[in-house]
Amino acid sequence: MKTIAIGLLGCGTVGVGVAKLLLENRALIQSRLGADLHLKYVADIDTTTDRGLAFDDGVFISDAFTVVEDPDIDIVVEMIGGQGIAKDLILKAMENGKHVVTANKALMASQGNTLIEKAREVNVDLAYEASVGGCMPIIKALRESLVSNHIRSMTGILNGTCNYILSRITDEGSEFAQVLAEAQAEGYAEADPTLDVEGHDAAHKLAIVTALAFGMEINLADTYTEGISKITPIDIDFARQFGYRIKLLAIAKNDNGKIEARVHPTMIPESNQLSKINGILNAIMITGDAIGDVLLCGHGAGQLPTASAVISDIVDIARNIMAGIARRIPVLSYQPEHIQRIPVMPMDELFTHYYLRLAALDKPGVLSIVSGVLGQHGISIKSVQQISRRKAGTVPIVMLTHHARELDIKNAMAEIAALDVVEDDPMVIRIEDESNHV
Numbered sequence: 001m002k003t004i005a006i007g008l009l010g011c012g013t014v015g016v017g018v019a020k021l022l023l024e025n026r027a028l029i030q031s032r033l034g035a036d037l038h039l040k041y042v043a044d045i046d047t048t049t050d051r052g053l054a055f056d057d058g059v060f061i062s063d064a065f066t067v068v069e070d071p072d073i074d075i076v077v078e079m080i081g082g083q084g085i086a087k088d089l090i091l092k093a094m095e096n097g098k099h100v101v102t103a104n105k106a107l108m109a110s111q112g113n114t115l116i117e118k119a120r121e122v123n124v125d126l127a128y129e130a131s132v133g134g135c136m137p138i139i140k141a142l143r144e145s146l147v148s149n150h151i152r153s154m155t156g157i158l159n160g161t162c163n164y165i166l167s168r169i170t171d172e173g174s175e176f177a178q179v180l181a182e183a184q185a186e187g188y189a190e191a192d193p194t195l196d197v198e199g200h201d202a203a204h205k206l207a208i209v210t211a212l213a214f215g216m217e218i219n220l221a222d223t224y225t226e227g228i229s230k231i232t233p234i235d236i237d238f239a240r241q242f243g244y245r246i247k248l249l250a251i252a253k254n255d256n257g258k259i260e261a262r263v264h265p266t267m268i269p270e271s272n273q274l275s276k277i278n279g280i281l282n283a284i285m286i287t288g289d290a291i292g293d294v295l296l297c298g299h300g301a302g303q304l305p306t307a308s309a310v311i312s313d314i315v316d317i318a319r320n321i322m323a324g325i326a327r328r329i330p331v332l333s334y335q336p337e338h339i340q341r342i343p344v345m346p347m348d349e350l351f352t353h354y355y356l357r358l359a360a361l362d363k364p365g366v367l368s369i370v371s372g373v374l375g376q377h378g379i380s381i382k383s384v385q386q387i388s389r390r391k392a393g394t395v396p397i398v399m400l401t402h403h404a405r406e407l408d409i410k411n412a413m414a415e416i417a418a419l420d421v422v423e424d425d426p427m428v429i430r431i432e433d434e435s436n437h438v
């Protein structure tokens with residue numbers, strides 16, 4: 001039986017999961033693959049902490065460059081993370097003719113175009129299923145299952161930490177900081193949790209799948225990114241009253257060549273299937289011209305779910321090696337000559353409807369001043385709610401709008417924020433429902 005040698009770089013949470021599956025499920029994988037996956041090296045700067053795994057002598061080493069330089073290694077699995085040494089090692093591995101598997105979403109989103117070009121130049125495979133949505137096979141779906149479709153849109157919950165925080169606040173009234181600490185303790189949150197909370201992690205993932213879906217280069221720079229740190233329990237309560245839930249959504253749309261790519265807190269109807277995806281789960285709804293809607297859902301983080309996606313990439317590449325080929329499936333789903341540099345639509349041009357909340361003085365005429373400003377900017381109000389006066393000071397005024405242009409909302413909100421009768425910055429949350437479908 002053919003043996004394929006694997007070199008694993010990084011033995012943190014996911015790295016341990018990959019080693020564990022390769023060692024403990026070795027016979028199972030062999031029975032499906034028809035070859036043996038031999039874990040020749042596991043490299044990590046910390047070789048003293050017990051990982052609970054029984055490595056043979058000489059497997060667990062501290063020098064990652066030994067792995068990428070070893071001529072026996074067929075596939076290098078990068079589980080280090082970050083954009084420094086991880087990138088150097090991937091490039092060196094590819095230059096040495098090794099295929100690469102990575103779960104590194106930040107690196108793929110920021111520098112994936114360079115890595116993809118290098119893989120093409122040296123004719124090796126580069127696979128990154130675990131970079132988006134943990135065990136959900138979204139990249140496989142886009143690169144293989146859905147190739148006959150014009151993808152119209154993808155709407156995803158791609159950050160488990162934010163989904164966990166919002167779900168716990170919504171359903172249990174938990175405190176933001178306490179729930180974030182729990183997500184960190186469970187190992188879901190990034191090392192720097194602002195990557196989760198401010199939407200960057202979801203944006204990394206969205207930039208990758210947007211490229212795959214629409215035949216464009218990865219474009220993180222133009223992916224609009226807004227996190228959940230300003231969402232308050234008041235907004236969650238109002239959302240409930242209006243029949244919505246607030247989710248951090250990653251949305252990509254292709255409306256006749258006009259590409260939207262945006263991550264932001266979003267109100268969606270409670271009846272929407274994504275409203276039911278709670279806790280640390282991820283999900284993505286893909287809409288295509290042949291399929292209609294397909295919903296993928298699963299653990300977007302965690303040791304074994306993420307490792308499962310990594311192993312699926314290793315097995316795909318191993319099958320190519322056994323067949324004596326490389327790059328059978330284009331890295332970004334489209335043949336390189338069909339990948340375009342398509343600009344993402346500026347956020348100011350977005351049309352959607354909005355939830356607006358102001359802290360306004362409770363006195364005669366305030367509502368008419370505010371609605372006057374909205375009217376001057378062409379914004380039509382669908383409904384208004386004002387909480388009755390409890391004591392002197394401000395009261396929340398909440399408005400839902402009909403479809404409006406983002407730029408007009410922005411300008412109107414700046415004007416309203418400057419009014420003497422309004423305190424604090426107004427809260428703006430975009431609403432996504434059936435009327436937003438392309």
Ligand code: HSE
Pocket residue numbers: 133134158159160161162188189190196201300301302
């Ligand atoms: N921090 C990420 C999340 C982990 O919370 O979803 C998986 O990418």
